Amino acid sequence: MKPNDLTFEHSNVQTLVHAQNLHKHFGNNHAVDGVSLQVKAGEIYGLVGSDGAGKTTTMRLLVGALLPNAGEINICGYDVAKQVEMARSTIGYLSQRFSMYEDLTVLENIRFFAEIRGLSSSEWLPRSMEILEFVGLAKFIDRRAGLLSGGMKQKLGLASALVTRPRLLLLDEPTTGVDPVTRQDFWQLVVKLVANREGEGVSVIISTPYMDEASRCHRVGFMKAGKIIAEDSPSNLRTRLNNRILELRGTPLKSLKQIAIQDEDVEEAAAFGDKLHLRVKEGKSNIVIARLQKQIESQNLNLISLREIPPTLEDVFILLTEFNHD
């Protein structure tokens, strides 16, 4: 049953996920429109985009819960179209909604998902305890899943996805609505998982609409309208806008924004509470800073600070989607 294993085992760089030109449409809605994806062992890959960009559909295609209209997917050497059960046995999947049984206890849930994935009665208990220890739920094994806090539910989901020691972990918006402290913990777990088992080569694909979360991935793909519009490491993506983002603080903000927008070298000015973020043309930041300072002074407005700041992924995303519109 493992015809592809030979080529897979002997390749030097293990590419656990190999998806080629995926298409999936629901009626007229092209949810996934030509997505290609390679994820190497030991990599945390972020699919970043808004609701409806195609992240969840892409995840479901990868795990074989949806059939693509076109394209090929190979997971850990198994063709998802032909060997879906074998492919799935290598995947741990955490869906967007909390999908544990709320009327079962923590341990009953883990046991159920362990056994259903084929773990024998002697294997599941030590394995489950180990994983519950890892995610910090060992003390709550007899609690009904419905009575867990949001963060603990998330960890239970992660534990049940990990109990069979998958090589590929698919996490669909795992930290939506959870406490930043829990979110921090959750990420520490994911990073440890990949780092711990570097030799074995675990990969994680995580989808998120949040840019701050995207910045924690090794590599991100920005999704929009079913397509991956850019793909690179967060720091490489950010360098595209190095020295092009300015932060302007002062009052009144509205007048300051007017002045900024009128400057020929300012491409965009966005208000952020008590400050403005300006995107300037390449190599123009010093000129713009000097010019704006002078103008603000001449109009007797109050300038608190105007400085260059490191670009964020959000700035990059906005630049890319604008570019895409043209």
Next chain:
Amino acid sequence: MFNSRIFSIVRKEFVQLFRDPRTLALAVVIPIVQLFLLGYAATSDVRNISMAVWDQNKSPQSRQLLDAFRAADYFVIDHFVGSTEEYQKLIESGSARVALVIPPDYDRAVLQGNAQVLMVLDGSDASIGSTALSTARLVGQSFATKILAEQASINGRSALTPPVEVRTQVWYNPDLDSAYFMIPGVIGMILSFITTILTATAIVRERERGTIEQLIVTPIRSWELILGKLLPYVILAFVETFEIIIVGHFWFGVPVRGSLALIVFTSGLFLMSSLGIGLLASTIANTQQEAMLTVMMYNLPSLFLSGFFFPLEAMPQALQVVSYAIPLRYYLVVIRALLLKGVGLEAIQSEVIALAIFGIVIMTAAALRFRKRLD
């Protein structure tokens, strides 16, 4: 065929079932409630018909006629009246169903051999009306025969016997107790209703809560998932079947004449159809409500066209033809025959074959539709 993956689903279903007291109550208590409701209330036996009498003769002869009606066990003489208006009022208000009018010259007319009495019937309830009508005729005829015989013996002739006499023997249910008819029917109804509803909602609930997604992405195979989800409901259905048989037997005195093995076997065949319908509904419905409605659209017509309430023979020809497409129809024949008549397999052969075909076809269709995918 049976593996640990299926077992883990079965165990999970049972744990959930026992933690959900409402569903469990629905599954265990409803059959008993239905049984008592239908065993007592839905009886179609007509007894104790209330009767008004206007005896204008008041002779020994007229009193003999009234005794004959009393003896027939179908009538209770509740009212003696003195005018047409009086019995009319009683019938209109429903206090009396029938009125018997004995003319003033009844005793003389009997002796002359041309007596006439008037029987007024409330025909608004057809079953009471027709029972009253036929019973009244029978009472009248046998009373007339008796008088003829008496007169003959008085006149010194040898006792007269009627030229033809129909002797009736009622088999299986000598008292014509309708509980006998109803209780096997309740088994069929429960196996059909509870099983389809529970199966359909059990699967749709996983879709509603999003847990189906987590199940789908495991390497479990479709047939394992189906079997694991259905088995608990098969077990539950058999528990219910025996629950009804036991209560039916010990409380209502319904006989269990056929072999238990045959009852289990045929019930299993019928269950395949019910489970299949439930599974099919779960592939159509997105919410538990939709699932309930979908199975009801199947269950209600199938109950009315199966011969559960009304005899099939009484239905219009076209509906009788439709009834051949309803698995419950065959099962009712089978379960009534097994419980009441104690027949063997040969007697119900064709029904059993029909059940098997329905079960296999519906189940296959449902399993084919039930794909382990989200689209």
Next chain:
Amino acid sequence: MTEPVISVKNLTRRFGDFVAVDHISFDVQAGQIVGYLGPNGSGKTTTIRMLLGLLKPSDGSATVLGYDVFKQAEEIRARVGYMSQKFAIYDDLTTLENLTFYGGVYGITDKARINSTLELVGLNGHEKTLTRELSTGWRQRLSLAIALVHQPKLLFLDEPTSGVDPTARRAFWDLIYKLAEDGVTILVTTHYMDEAEYCERVGVMRDGKLLAMDTPTNLKTSIIKGDVWEVYARPLEKGLEILSALAGVERVGLAGDHLRTISQRVEKEAMQTLLISNGISVDKIERGEPTLEDVFLSLAR
């Protein structure tokens, strides 16, 4: 100084033994945009419900638009707009039908008012579109229009831009700023750090307590005292161990492919030398910016 639009003193709500909101106090002035930042279950929703008069406070006092939340809940509700994150719009109605319906609920039948509200949020041209066919960004605008149709002086927004992309979010916030300029006071509840960055003032909630309330910039400078460094080193876990032990380092976290540290008076070179001397390869060390998440994590400790 004018009377604050929202004035809350020692507001408390208990559910049995559980204290959902624990003696919080704050004021909001007219035209301000205030964020209320905290995870699910931190007491955000309970606070809003009390301010709307939907829940009776167990203790403390609060006035909204000058009305007492204990006694004048109806007055308050008629004058505030509320946009829920669930987007309470009917999928099977068109944009205009949805807005006309909600207008009717508030007793507004004036067609011109309905149309001007649609125009305000930029939905003119989409009147006849079934709302299920709208993108998340457009649905969010319709939700805003619904909250605005009765021209409230105070607007509650519950995670208004969760799930939309940054471009749509910026466009949405431009609308909010415009409303604030016109004197509408806005209170935004969110668990989402990126969203809170858009607010003028941010209150940080956790376990029913208001831990701090200030401008995002002031929160960052007053609570995060040190410098943020993004350290790209391998192997990560060993790097984390070593940096955690370094004097002056307050916090080190795994951030995907690098480590994020917050430290005081620790030079970039010092970290680099220490890591390399322990056999860890260092690609680069970059200066980072403190975020509201850093603020939250510091306050939560």
